[in-house]
Amino acid sequence: MSSAFPSLAGHFLIAMPTMTDPAFAQSVVYLLAHDAEGALGLIINRHMDLTLAEVFAQLQPEDASFDPAHNQEIFNGGPVQAELGFVLHQRGPEFQGTTHFGELALTSSKDALLAIAQGDGPTPSMIALGHAGWGAGQIEDELRANAWLSCPADHKIIFDTPIAERRSAAAALLGVDLDRLSHQVGHS
Template structure:
């Protein structure tokens, strides 16, 4: 696969026939994709937790004045589900921030504390866990019609209601997922 075919800053849209419960009906933002594998964050599956719940687990949380604790936490994927990942606008950089181009990915506690105090990035999405693929695994799943792909957009990532993100990404391709057959074929 040449470099132009890598899917960094793209969405993976789970096809309706996706059988893996970890990925059925998901929209995943691809943070990194190379010959070595891929890493992404599921952006449409809420965990039932909010930032306040996470702050209770952090010792440093007692020393801050939290004003913004209702931000929902997403179930970012089945790998390292106890580790936090924050996708956010590029306006802020933290101790462990990876610049992805249109957004940043931070994994350090300082971004959470800034968000809680209302001083963080204007746009952010907090997730526990991530989705990971070994070398060649994502490419094989794409060949097997498990996913559709499209370029990621900031409105879908940050502004669209989480329950509507999957359909919004599919609509960006002119596709209505409910009309797709669960049968895949190859010519």
Template sequence: MASSNPKHDTATPEGFLTGQVLIAMPSMADPRFQQSVIYVCAHTPEGAMGLVLNRPIVKPTFDDLLKQLQVAPVPPVREIKLCAGGPVENARGFVLHTSDWTGEGSLKVDDSTALTASLDVLKVIAEGGGPRECILALGYAGWGPGQLDQELQQNAWLSVTPDELLLFDNDHDTKWRRALAKLRIDPLLLSDTAGHA
């Protein structure tokens, strides 16, 4: 009779951090991720993908992007905020949005959030429709198999369940502190060294 190891089965379930926000620890050495807040769109045994939420982009503007992609109308009826989603494929756009609107190719991250990488969502937003809340990220943060899990064990990140304001509001300067506050953590009290018992 074969026995399964329940500890192994539940250690890292598929989708472990999908729909969560990663908060960079103050000791984060990589300047691309210092004080970053990253929404995890997918986390499986094959790796993880997320979008940095607190790195706003001034140029290109949404208008510039629509012109470049030949999406009408320009100027758009509705604007969307742009951010630098991460260092991987930073010419590619991903719209993180509330799941009240989905299109062909939309990936439902959780009950309230979806991710769309097609031009359809930009066209609908430019016309004044689309999801109630959204942000356009250029590029993404990516991790290979087991890489994010290893970084979590090394205390590079904390994680928390986000709220809609944290995901979509424009207050980028306070987003990192607000994410930590959801965990009731004062960043000044965090240690730079990891402890292992």
């Protein structure tokens, strides 16, 4: 009998109420990649006290103007490489640092941020600083320890659901009400 898990790429990881790691407590992670070597994802329900307008001002592009109609919140994508920006978006526009993950793409180059700020960027999109990463077997161990629920992702939750409702909406995909789950874990 094989103990290998199938790939969870394209799934949500929903932190169980028992999750105590402050980087992930109460979080929903969208997994972009998951294979035998590890996993890569973005937390989709934690915004920072930062907006695209503020990032744009820090970039100080000489020949670009900011369109306030395209301002958006910046998310805390995870504890790994928190100084790097990532844009999660539908496939379509190509930028210097775009990598495709199924129906979605992840871009890690400044040209995407500038395009969004000017109204020429991918829509819908989510901008995050940092990402979530796991080494080989780490997610599987955490799932066995009941740290996460997992389910196939619904992109509407990422792009259309209010931030405060994303965790309960993701859990509802499984028919789970997180408010009714016990904060105690046990085995019978």
